[in-house]
Amino acid sequence: MPASWPGSWRKFPLGIHLLFSALPLMFLAWGLLGTAGEGFHRSPTLYPRPFFDPEETAQYLVDSWKARPLPLKERIVAVWGLADAPEGGVDPESPSIVLALALARAGVQIRVSDPGFLEEAKPLLGERVAFFPDPMAALEGAHGVLLATEWPAYLEVDFAEVASRMAGREVLDCRAAWDGEAVDGAGLFHLVYAKPSYPPWLDPELLAFARHVKSKVGEEEGILMVPDGRLGTLSGRARWFLHLNYLLFPRRLYLRKPALACGTSGQYREWVLDWNRERPWKGTRRLRLGDRALSGVVDASPIRSLTPDETKALATLNADWVLYWTHNSDFRITDWECVPAGALP
Amino acid sequence: MRSRGGPSLTLIGGLLAVPLLLLGGAGVLPSAKVIPRGLWENAGLAWLAGCALFAVFGTLGLAFGVPFPIIAAVAVAGCLFSGWKAWKRGDLEDCRRTPTLLGRGWVLLLAILGLGSAALTLALPINAFDPLLHFAYKGKILFHHGSPTDQALMGIAGDSGLFGRMVTHPNYPLGVPLLEAFAAWLGGGWNDRWVQFPLAFWAAALPAVVFFGLRHLSLATAKVGALVAASVPMLYVRDFLAEGTGGLAMAGLGNTSSLGGWGDLPIAALLAGGCGLLLRARATPCKRAAMVAGLLVAGGACMKNEGLAMAGVFALALLFSGALLLAEGEAKSRRVTWFALAALLVGVLPWLILRSSLPSIDENYLSHFQPDRIAHFLGGGAELVEKAPKVMVGQAPELLANPPERRMLVPGYFGEEIFDFRSWGLLWPLVFIALFAPSTRKDPNQRWLALLVIGGLLLYALILLVTPWYLPLLRDKGIPERLMLHLVGPASMIVAAWWARPSFPSSTT
Known part of the structure; x- marks a missing residue:
């Protein structure tokens, strides 16, 4: 027994080490499944959803607008999407709610729209903002449109029509979800405020x-x-x-x-x-x-x-x-x- | 060279590159009658030898102005001839008859890890900064222009001194770009996915060559070595799940993967192959195996700058361990070791010649290895906080006012890695236990492996000590763990030998 003891105790750390092979196994399995989900193509959709910091974004926007000739109180911005995610919900902490309120408090005229949660958002936003069931109607005379939730309907929008309805040209994309080429092609400025996780x-x-x-x-x-x-x-x-x-x-x-x-x-x-x-x-x-x-x-x-x-x-x-x-x-x-x-x- | 190949042709090019490199290495290896090995080990060794030979001789050709298409054409002919030679001497049959005695469960684990790593490498086109810009860009230069002395690489200095071409790390070795360009040349076009074929099998080959290197001790030792190596998470990914299960979504993305077109895993695999072959060459003894061992380590020097440092440590470890000079081993073992050293020195020469003609903008560590610089940091010199991103833009004044001593940072980083089980499992604690075991000190083979590992760690610590960049930033980018990855092969061999042979004899047989 004493002679075999050293050999036996060595098995223990070795066995523990071999258990760590579970990590590469998981890595390989998840990696292959994840890339398979996107047809084995490298694309931004492989990466986690781009996010934005609502308070930081609001502060940045307000500061940059203050430097422009148009007074803040005359600036009209349409916020598209209030839900945390498409088919998600709204609550006081929802990034789009926080952002809309911060901009409204700074004096910007905010018009909000959401295909699923407009009614639920009303008690959260109160009378500081205007509610628009039709997102395109919210654009009439607006100086900018801000995408806060990437609802599929918003992604298929015709930017030529967006440009024709708006008084300004700022397209503020907080989800890096809009087709920048299409936005630019309509003569609009595509300004991404999302923090993209893709390279x-x-x-x-x-x-x-x-x-x-x-x-x-x-x-x-x-x-x-x-x-x-x-x-x-x-x-x-x-x-x-x-x-x-x-x-x-x-x-x-x-x-x-x-x-x-x-x-x-x-x-x-x-x-x-x-x-x-x-x-x-x-x-x-x-x-x-x-x-x-x-x-x-x-x-x-x-x-x-x-x-x-x-x-x-x-x-x-x-x-x-x-x-x-x-x-x-x-x-x-x-x-x-x-x-x-x-x-x- | 113009791109002609569509996606299917470039796929065929990538698919062809692997068996060609495998054949190229197979004929160069000693006969399986002289050095017995199983099919799995033979495939791993042959593929690594093929890659190393292509990198070394390709670099030699480029150093002497031979256009890449001629190098590739000669390589194809050489690979076919080499494969024919291996087939003629009956290596396959000999390998098939050689047992490995791995249980089905272990075979399954090794197969899933090896083939899975290859599959994940090819699952996406090249998708990381270093593989794209440090390596694949140079591969494109070789494929399109046939030479690294083209303006695309040399023109960064700019004829006028003000404007010039763009290239990152212009003086990086060309082993990885050569392999990528080979696949592109075979397929007649560059494809970011399929040029990775010759880079897809490093993680699969490494455990095989560890097994091969330990086979002469016992099959149990070889099995333990292969499993220890294959189970090291860092072989595939570092810091996986460090942020919790949310990290699963990023598996295979980001810069934490070791797989594919990075230069670190090739060094690790080739160094492991070199160690394995030299162990067997000394045990047999066999000059050819020793020379191929030297060429494998030289091949590592052609993959990334650190490979050259590792080749130096390999040579010094042989020297200081007594494997070359001391009379305790058999005379023939010592003699064949000199052949390995000679092949290594000859093998790195082409790269040293070519490197001297390439522009250097940021990776020139030799110029930083000055006694006064080393003494400065060893004596408590401050971290170069002025190179910190925040300090450069006028932030973090507290960092500038109270910079840490660099000599305290370096061992701290290595210490953290030794106990970073998520990246290494128990590899490093086991290595340090094995290093202090009497069996490791007594046996000349274990001694040089131990010196190789210790020397490698010390050299990398020294590199980090004199680095002209902000050290915490390098740490964020995965250094020193990417350096420690190079040593997985010899580290696994030390652990396996210690585990299986508590009273290790001084004989090498």
């Missing part, structure tokens, strides 16, 4: 824009990437140039100081701070080159005149196109424009 290379607007560039730019051609001005965020998610570089390969994409921009996240931040400190865009002016190629928002183009360094780079790098962008952590088609170098004055 940046799956962003639908990024992929739509990459398809657009591929259709215009030959594989042998070169593209000079040019920010339109100050870089507005340090967010790593805003490194859309890396993903475009991958998606558009073998097209040649060029960037200013790429060694910093493509380095670690710390180097990328240095690249942003350097750009904003050096202000290389200083002295350039905004340009209008007629209709935009993809975006329907004609008056928000990022195109500007080139600096002497950029003009020189176009020639030395044999680049045929200039890809302008406004630096944002959310990829918006509105922010991007690819123009032939020859079309620039």
Whole structure:
């Protein structure tokens, strides 16, 4: 017995260790089932539902609206969806209820609509907001529409009609659920306030824009990437140039100081701070080159005149196109424009 | 090269790459009559040897300016010839007759884990930052332009110094991109899903080569080693369910998976294969097995920068354990070990040559290994809080005012990992128990495995000590556990040998 004892006690920790094989087994099983549910395609729907912080969002919106000419009290916003989720319920903690109340308290005129829980929401929202059974009616004369619950009916909406009914052009998407290409195509600003859990290379607007560039730019051609001005965020998610570089390969994409921009996240931040400190865009002016190629928002183009360094780079790098962008952590088609170098004055 | 292949052709390309690499490795391995092994072990070893050879010789070709399509064509011919050689000498029949004595339940567990990991790798197209941008992008460069010296990679410096091409980690090894480009070349087109075929079997092969490496001790030891290795969760995923069952929805997504186009699992599998082959080469003894062992470890150096560090530790462990010099082992065992070392050194040379011509923007640790830098941090130098994201944007002034000592952070991180059962099971506590067992110290083979594991941990601790980045941020990104993953093979072998042989003899037979 004493001789076999050491061998026996060793079995115990080994057995415990083998039990941990349950973790990879679960991981593999759930991973395969999850991807099978989406037809084995990488897509944002594989990831948890995008969410938003209602108080933070309300504060951000109010602050940005305060900086605009239109007084807060005259601003009308339609909030679509009050339920926690499609077929979910409403309660005082529901994000859309909290958001609608916060905006209303700030003085914004709020019109709410929900296909399933409008009556239940009335006691929660009181008389601070106006209730609209018809969501399209809520848009008449509104300055913006805010999607708080992604009811299927809201996702199939015709944005041309939305644009025709609204006085403003802000489409505030708190669930990252609306088709950004369709929103932009109607001349509206698609502003996503959801915190997406899917990675940046799956962003639908990024992929739509990459398809657009591929259709215009030959594989042998070169593209000079040019920010339109100050870089507005340090967010790593805003490194859309890396993903475009991958998606558009073998097209040649060029960037200013790429060694910093493509380095670690710390180097990328240095690249942003350097750009904003050096202000290389200083002295350039905004340009209008007629209709935009993809975006329907004609008056928000990022195109500007080139600096002497950029003009020189176009020639030395044999680049045929200039890809302008406004630096944002959310990829918006509105922010991007690819123009032939020859079309620039 | 133009893309011609549609989805079905690219699938065929990926499907072809696996058996070709397997055949390529099969003929290079010593005959199954000389070093007996079962079919499962043979498949794992042959596939790893094929991948390592393709990575080493592909890198050699690229270093000397051979265009990738020629490398791929020569590889196909070489793989077919090698497979024919293995078939002619009757390896398959010999392997079929060699018992493994694994019970049905264990076979089922290993099969589900191995095949499941391959299936999950291919379930989605490449879907993580590092695999896409650090590796697949370079694979596209090789596939489309045939050379890493193309402007797409070299042009990051920019001719004018101001504008240039974009590429992340330009001086990363090209083993993973070579394998992806091989699958793309065979299929005539790049497909983000099917180029992963040659990367789908690392987790399946690792337990097989651990089994192979321990077979000469006893089948029971080999079984324990394989099961210990296969049960390490980190082989597939790290920190799974750390956030509770909500993490189930993210299984296979995010950057916690080890599977697919990352560079860490290939290093782990190739190092395990190298260790297994060298153990058997020394026990037989067999020069060919030793040389292939060296090439496998060299193949690891072609997969990710840390592979080069690991190759160095492998060589040093052999040296300091006495496996090369001391008279306690058989003379023939010592002699074959020199062949392994020679093959390793020759195998890493192509990468060192090619690396010297690639631009470096962020991964150049050699320049940070300066005595004064090491002494600074060992002497209580502060963490580089100025590199912290919040500090860079003017937040967290308390961090800037009171930065922690880095020397306290590094052992803390490793300590946390040793007891992170969700990622490692009981692997590391068992390794540390085994390391202190007399049997491990007495046997030269166990001693070099132990030195390899300890040396690997120490080297990675040193790397983290001198890293020019904000250490807590690296920790958030899964370092040091991604580094410790490289050592799963030798760690499992140490545990199995300790478990099965409490009074380990000093002989290697």
